[in-house]
Amino acid sequence: MSAPTRPGATDAAGDKPRGVDAPGRATIKARTLRKDAWWRSPLITMTLLTIWVLYALIRTLTQEYYFVAAYHYLSPFSSPCVSASCVPESRDFGTWFGEFPGFIPFAILVLPFLLGFRLTCYYYRKAYYRAFWRSPAACAVPEPHKKYTGETRFPLVVQNAHRYFFYAAIAVSLVNTYDAIRAFSSPTGFGIGLGTIIMVVNVVLLWTYTVSCHSCRHIFGGKLRHFSRHPVRYKMWTWISKLNGKHMELAWTTLGTLMLTDMYIWFVSAGYINDLRIIG
Ligand code: FES
Numbered sequence: 146m147s148a149p150t151r152p153g154a155t156d157a158a159g160d161k162p163r164g165v166d167a168p169g170r171a172t173i174k175a176r177t178l179r180k181d182a183w184w185r186s187p188l189i190t191m192t193l194l195t196i197w198v199l200y201a202l203i204r205t206l207t208q209e210y211y212f213v214a215a216y217h218y219l220s221p222f223s224s225p226c227v228s229a230s231c232v233p234e235s236r237d238f239g240t241w242f243g244e245f246p247g248f249i250p251f252a253i254l255v256l257p258f259l260l261g262f263r264l265t266c267y268y269y270r271k272a273y274y275r276a277f278w279r280s281p282a283a284c285a286v287p288e289p290h291k292k293y294t295g296e297t298r299f300p301l302v303v304q305n306a307h308r309y310f311f312y313a314a315i316a317v318s319l320v321n322t323y324d325a326i327r328a329f330s331s332p333t334g335f336g337i338g339l340g341t342i343i344m345v346v347n348v349v350l351l352w353t354y355t356v357s358c359h360s361c362r363h364i365f366g367g368k369l370r371h372f373s374r375h376p377v378r379y380k381m382w383t384w385i386s387k388l389n390g391k392h393m394e395l396a397w398t399t400l401g402t403l404m405l406t407d408m409y410i411w412f413v414s415a416g417y418i419n420d421l422r423i424i425g
Contacts (some may be wrong), residue, residue: 216336259313
């Protein structure tokens with residue numbers, strides 16, 4: 146067989162052709178034989194993720210309009226607010242730190258775990274490996290990289306810590322749940338507004354996304370020899386498996402509801418709109 150003519154992936158030592166250029170594979174000079182718009186999905190993913198990350202960066206760094214004191218709406222991008230830089234009414238969990246410089250997000254306590262959870266998520270891995278790293282960009286489209294070490298070396302070996310980020314995400318979801326309950330407030334006590342409903346919907350979807358995690362599914366259904374001897378775990382595993390089938394949709398939906406919740410609180414806090422009040 147002739148030597149590969151197209152630059153392709155090699156093994157970790159960089160000497161032996163791997164992947165589509167491995168010995169024994171047909172030598173195809175074309176970059177890909179696919180004729181469909183295989184690039185569309187990674188392009189859409191890259192565009193949407195970039196917009197979301199830019200929005201989140203701007204909102205966490207500006208540190209303005211993140212709280213509506215009258216109804217106790219606290220943005221999920223700034224919760225829990227535990228520094229002296231936060232307005233006093235938003236510090237339900239106390240003041241753990243002094244004044245933050247502007248470049249440190251209010252939610253510094255949870256952001257590393259939240260980002261770790263999303264970045265190591267099995268679905269997001271597929272999404273950003275394809276959209277940004279092009280490893281590969283699509284099925285039957287060879288990646289442009291010359292070496293491939295998978296998730297066996299730093300930094301990608303950290304992906305294996307996903308289960309631990311899942312545990313941390315449970316704690317973060319509990320904080321979001323607390324915020325949603327606190328949003329049943331008004332200047333006179335109990336109250337419900339459109340902001341309350343948005344926060345509740347957001348937190349329900351966040352829980353659904355968290356529970357639909359592949360690690361959660363394995364925690365309940367993994368390492369069992371006989372489902373028949375563990376009916377409760379089997380029931381949970383069956384239920385989680387159904388949600389797990391919607392994990393991609395939930396991943397995107399929760400990015401949307403997080404953004405919507407923050408934007409609504411921003412607009413009400415800045416006085417661009419009034420909260421639509423139902424009670425109180
Ligand atoms: S696999 Fe996506 S959150 Fe765990």
